[in-house]
Amino acid sequence: MAIQELTPAQARQRQQQGVRLIDVRDAHERLTGMAEGADGIDRAVLEAAPLAHAPDLQAPLLLICQSGRRSMQAAETLAALGYTDLASIAGGTSAWQADGLPTVLPDGDVDLDFHERYSRHLKLPEIGLAGQQRLAEATVLVIGAGGLGSPAAYYLAAAGVGTLRIADDDVVDRSNLQRQILHAEDRIGQPKVQSAATTLGALNPRTRIEAVAERVTSDNVDRLLDGVDLVLDGADNFPVRYLLNDACVLHGVPLVYGAVHRFDGQVSVFDAGRRRGECPCYRCLFPEPPPAEAAPNCSEVGVLGVLPGVIGLLQATEALKLLLGIGVPLAGRLLQFEALRMQFRETRLSPDPDCPVCAPGRAFPGYIDYAAFCAG
Numbered sequence: 361m362a363i364q365e366l367t368p369a370q371a372r373q374r375q376q377q378g379v380r381l382i383d384v385r386d387a388h389e390r391l392t393g394m395a396e397g398a399d400g401i402d403r404a405v406l407e408a409a410p411l412a413h414a415p416d417l418q419a420p421l422l423l424i425c426q427s428g429r430r431s432m433q434a435a436e437t438l439a440a441l442g443y444t445d446l447a448s449i450a451g452g453t454s455a456w457q458a459d460g461l462p463t464v465l466p467d468g469d470v471d472l473d474f475h476e477r478y479s480r481h482l483k484l485p486e487i488g489l490a491g492q493q494r495l496a497e498a499t500v501l502v503i504g505a506g507g508l509g510s511p512a513a514y515y516l517a518a519a520g521v522g523t524l525r526i527a528d529d530d531v532v533d534r535s536n537l538q539r540q541i542l543h544a545e546d547r548i549g550q551p552k553v554q555s556a557a558t559t560l561g562a563l564n565p566r567t568r569i570e571a572v573a574e575r576v577t578s579d580n581v582d583r584l585l586d587g588v589d590l591v592l593d594g595a596d597n598f599p600v601r602y603l604l605n606d607a608c609v610l611h612g613v614p615l616v617y618g619a620v621h622r623f624d625g626q627v628s629v630f631d632a633g634r635r636r637g638e639c640p641c642y643r644c645l646f647p648e649p650p651p652a653e654a655a656p657n658c659s660e661v662g663v664l665g666v667l668p669g670v671i672g673l674l675q676a677t678e679a680l681k682l683l684l685g686i687g688v689p690l691a692g693r694l695l696q697f698e699a700l701r702m703q704f705r706e707t708r709l710s711p712d713p714d715c716p717v718c719a720p721g722r723a724f725p726g727y728i729d730y731a732a733f734c735a736g
Contacts, residue, residue: 363435364447368395368456371422371449381422382406382414384434385453388482388489391470395424395453396462403434410441420445428452477566478520486686492520496566498683499523499587503576503604504594505552506530507668508618508675510542512592515676517560517567521683524560525570527584528552539665576600578727581607590614590682592675598649599730605642609633609717610724614682614691617642618675623664623699625671628709629678629690632718637711639691644712649734667699 366374375381375397383394384403394400401413403425414421421443423431432448439446449456457463474492481487498521502509505528513524530552532543540552547555553571560569574580576595581603585591591608593615595601601617608615612633619626632641674695681687694707713719 363432363439365432365450366447368449368451368459368461371447372461374422379420379422381424383424384431385425386483388475389426391466392472392475393453393457393463393465395456396464398424403430406434407437410438417442418444422447422449424449424452424456426452426454487684491684495520495683496522498589499525500679501584501588501591502526502594503591503600504528504596505542505556506536506594506596507539507620507663508672509594510540511669511672512594512676513556513560514541514563515673516679517564519680520564521567523568523570525572525584525588526553526556527572527574527576529573529575539663539668576603578603585611585613588613590616590679592616592679593618594672598734601642602733603727603730605630606717606727609641615642616675616678618671620663620667620671622661623667624697625667626694626696627671627674627678627690628694629682631691632711636718637720640709640711641715641718643717644715645694645709664699670697670699
């Protein structure tokens with residue numbers, strides 16, 4: 361059976377003659393406004409139990425969505441089930457509103473900015489309204505507003521993480537601009553956290569930025585971790601990485617690790633604080649830091665500008681998965697990326713039963729002199 365496609369004006373005329381109009385968009389979409397007189401029934405719900413919502417197969421039905429595509433698909437499904445008088449509204453609710461036809465808003469206050477800004481997340485069943493609200497309530501500590509912290513923080517803010525606490529004591533330098541996308545030419549000399557707050561605030565004013573212009577030390581790490589849901593490691597030195605690892609184990613906070621070197625990078629999730637004996641920590645992978653000559657920093661050997669972007673985005677992906685409780689995180693796995701080969705390799709990681717920090721039943725040994733430890 362051919363499905364009729366009506367203009368909004370034609371559909372409105374038929375509706376006024378008594379034909380039922382059903383809005384098949386998801387509930388969160390209908391909060392932004394519905395055609396007057398329409399019944400709201402999610403497409404999936406309608407197709408799963410059509411007789412419960414439209415028991416008369418011969419009664420005429422008008423279907424509307426946002427653009428006309430989903431309503432046509434729903435009509436085709438109903439036609440296959442024996443419904444005989446179906447029409448889809450071309451252009452959907454967008455066209456209905458553009459034509460000035462009457463619409464209604466639900467009772468109570470509706471946060472239109474929220475629903476429009478995160479509409480693509482809200483459409484994903486794995487996220488939906490509950491997941492997006494969970495992101496809005498989350499706090500992430502981002503260590504470093506440089507090569508890794510820049511892309512990671514950018515996408516976490518865009519995704520709707522409620523609070524980003526960004527710690528970095530450095531200032532913007534012209535050499536940063538090749539890869540540190542939070543910053544700009546006119547901010548050279550500014551504290552990086554101030555520049556980051558400017559960029560992220562312009563991107564998403566809903567995200568609260570806590571700019572902490574401090575170097576992470578044993579004296580302030582507990583304060584920085586207070587109330588956070590996870591830590592994203594964008595540090596560029598080994599003393600801070602070992603300190604972050606130990607603090608995250610102590611506080612039971614997952615650590616999303618990333619590192620880059622010339623053309624290669626790696627990512628993992630260390631969650632030993634919450635899953636002792638099941639997941640390794642950073643010390644399980646690197647019991648001792650490499651000698652300084654074996655791991656020079658980017659200022660000494662250089663780095664491909666896009667490489668921190670790739671690794672930082674992978675870190676942001678892992679952070680969002682952890683906050684939402686979806687997918688399989690990289691806990692117990694090290695993902696390595698070679699940009700010149702465009703190749704990923706994965707290595708399985710096991711917890712060290714003799715780890716001085718995360719071994720089951722072992723008391724926390726306390727913070728150490730990490731600079732001396734890494735100096736060998």
